[in-house]
Amino acid sequence: MAVGLSAAAVAAALGSAPAQAASTAPAAPADRAHTPAGWRLGDTGVTDVRFRGLAAVDRRTAWVAGSKGTVLRTADGGRTWRNVSPPGAGELEFRDVEAFDGRRAVVLAIGEGEASRTYRTEDGGRTWKETFRNPDPKAFYDCLTFFDSRNGLAMSDPVDGKYRILSTSDGGRSWKVLPNKGMPDALPGEAGFAASGQCLVSNGSRDVWLATGGASRGRVLHSADRGLTWKATDVSIPAGDPARGVFGVAFRDREHGIAVGGDYRAGQPSPQAAAVTGDGGRTWKASAVPPAEYRSGVTWLPHSRSVALAVGPTGTDVTLNAGRSWRKIDGGSYDTVSCTEDFGCWAAGEKGRVARLEF
Numbered sequence: 147m148a149v150g151l152s153a154a155a156v157a158a159a160l161g162s163a164p165a166q167a168a169s170t171a172p173a174a175p176a177d178r179a180h181t182p183a184g185w186r187l188g189d190t191g192v193t194d195v196r197f198r199g200l201a202a203v204d205r206r207t208a209w210v211a212g213s214k215g216t217v218l219r220t221a222d223g224g225r226t227w228r229n230v231s232p233p234g235a236g237e238l239e240f241r242d243v244e245a246f247d248g249r250r251a252v253v254l255a256i257g258e259g260e261a262s263r264t265y266r267t268e269d270g271g272r273t274w275k276e277t278f279r280n281p282d283p284k285a286f287y288d289c290l291t292f293f294d295s296r297n298g299l300a301m302s303d304p305v306d307g308k309y310r311i312l313s314t315s316d317g318g319r320s321w322k323v324l325p326n327k328g329m330p331d332a333l334p335g336e337a338g339f340a341a342s343g344q345c346l347v348s349n350g351s352r353d354v355w356l357a358t359g360g361a362s363r364g365r366v367l368h369s370a371d372r373g374l375t376w377k378a379t380d381v382s383i384p385a386g387d388p389a390r391g392v393f394g395v396a397f398r399d400r401e402h403g404i405a406v407g408g409d410y411r412a413g414q415p416s417p418q419a420a421a422v423t424g425d426g427g428r429t430w431k432a433s434a435v436p437p438a439e440y441r442s443g444v445t446w447l448p449h450s451r452s453v454a455l456a457v458g459p460t461g462t463d464v465t466l467n468a469g470r471s472w473r474k475i476d477g478g479s480y481d482t483v484s485c486t487e488d489f490g491c492w493a494a495g496e497k498g499r500v501a502r503l504e505f
Contacts, residue, residue, distance in 0.1 A: 185462065185476055185493055185501035188224035192216065197494035199253065199343045200443075200482045201245035205490035210500055211240035211253045219271055221248055224492075224502045230271020238263065242290045242343035244298065244318075252277075252318035254290045254300060256340045262287035264300065266318045278312070278321040285310055288338040289346035291354060292318075299373045301346045301356055304332035309356065311373045328375030333361035335388065341410065342443035342482035344394030353400045355427055359383075359391010359407060366392060366405060368427040382421045382432035383407045389414070392421075394482075396454065398446040401426045404469040406456045408440030416440040420456065422469035435471035437463040443482040448489060455503075457483045457493050 190210075197218075199211030206223045215235030218227045238255035245251040249270045255263045262280035267273060278300075280287060285302040292298035296317050302310035309332060311324045337360045338345040348354040356367040356376070364385040367376045383405060385391040390409045397403040403423045408416025419441055420433040441458040456463045462476040462483075480495035491503035 183503055183505045185478060185480075186224075186504045187478075187499060187501045188220070188227065190218055190227045190498045190500050191229070192218075192498035195498050196481070196496045197498070197500060198241045198341060198481045199243040200484050200492060200494045200500075201243045201251060202484040202486045202490050202492045203245050203247055204486050204488050205502070207245075207248045208484075208490070208492045208500075208502075209243050209245045209251050210494045211243035212494075213239055215240060215255070217243065217251075217253055217271060218500070219248070219251075220500075224500060227500070228271070230267070232265045232267075232274035232276075235265070241288065241340040244290050244292045246292075246295045246317070250295070250317070252290060252292075252298070254287060254343075256287055258286050259283040262302070264290070264318060264321065275319075277319055282310075286337075287312070288340040289343055291346045291348040293348050293351050293354075293372065297351075297372065299346065299348070299354060301338060303337040307331050309338075309367070309376075313373060324373055328369075330367070330376060330378045333358075333363070333365070336361035336365070337388075339391065339393045339407075339410070339442070342394045344396065344443055344482065345392075347395050347397065349397040350400050353397070353426070355395050355397065355403065357392040357395045357405060357407070359385045359393065360388045361391070362386055364391040364407065366395060366423075366427050366430065370426075377428075379427055379430060381405055381430045382418050384409075384418060390416075393440075393442040394444050396444045396446055398451070398454075402451075402468065403427060404444050404446075404454055404456075404465075405430065406437070406441040406444045406458075408437075408458075410440055410442070410459075412459070414440075420444075420469060420472060433465075433469055433472060435473075437472045438474065443480065443484075443493070445483045445485045445491070447491065448485050448487045455483055455485075455491070455493075457481065457495070459495070462493070 197212035300312040408419040457480040480493040
């Protein structure tokens with residue numbers, strides 16, 4: 147467990163939270179003001195799986211999805227994990243999972259053609275139903291997001307020059323491809339990164355953002371109508387290479403967001419690895435002091451206007467000023483991160499690593 151982010155710093159950041167939200171959030175008691183916060187690793191029982199998909203439900207309940215068709219679920223804060231992998235999915239690469247509670251979840255497998263699939267469970271993973279299998283060999287799905295328990299989207303890398311958007315209105319039980327008339331043309335070489343389940347994220351009932359890289363410049367696309375029409379904006383995070391660009395985004399409301407990325411190749415420099423927006427993604431500004439290394443996942447701490455975490459294979463960074471500056475607080479390897487309203491903050495990554503933030 148790493149020392150670096152104190153409960154006092156978190157409590158100070160929560161000072162600007164709305165009174166109603168603060169009243170329902172766990173307090174940071176004065177007598178624990180100097181208690182350090184850090185990731186506490188749990189024992190998932192696996193060491194040969196990389197978890198890039200993470201769905202945090204609350205402080206006790208979370209789902210992770212990863213390589214070798216693996217899905218795990220905890221209901222006791224990470225002390226124990228249950229393997230609830232879909233039968234026969236051992237050859238699939240799960241890169242995203244969206245959970246509505248401890249029983250209902252949707253997972254996304256990535257890959258060309260039929261390798262891209264979705265599965266849904268309604269009984270905590272005891273049984274699964276395959277609800278989509280990609281019939282187009284040119285499509286490659288990367289990420290999922292849900293606006294609520296019924297309405298959600300999935301995104302594919304460009305097909306015939308435009309990103310493809312898949313839509314559901316029944317909680318992932320069925321899917322349809324949306325028309326692409328409102329989608330801007332993709333740049334040559336542009337694609338999404340299935341690195342953290344955060345290349346497609348939503349906030350509220352209609353807003354959704356899509357992060358890209360691999361082309362001459364990184365971009366974030368925004369839709370305010372559940373994926374029917376989109377506008378693309380350049381981001382300061384460098385691209386210009388298939389391994390570089392924007393890997394993940396997080397929004398605390400429909401206006402304020404953070405983007406993270408860089409170059410995912412080990413040992414490669416990742417300057418300007420974070421950017422912020424205050425206008426819903428119409429414009430982005432580079433972080434004055436960005437993370438020093440590639441980061442694939444990012445999340446806001448609940449009930450805070452200023453505190454967020456970013457993770458990657460080389461560690462975790464924190465910002466206390468809404469993404470303008472960052473500092474490293476942990477050296478453990480994680481690919482994705484998520485927080486819930488009751489301060490259930492989780493991270494997951496390689497070698498079966500899953501951790502919860504402890505104060």
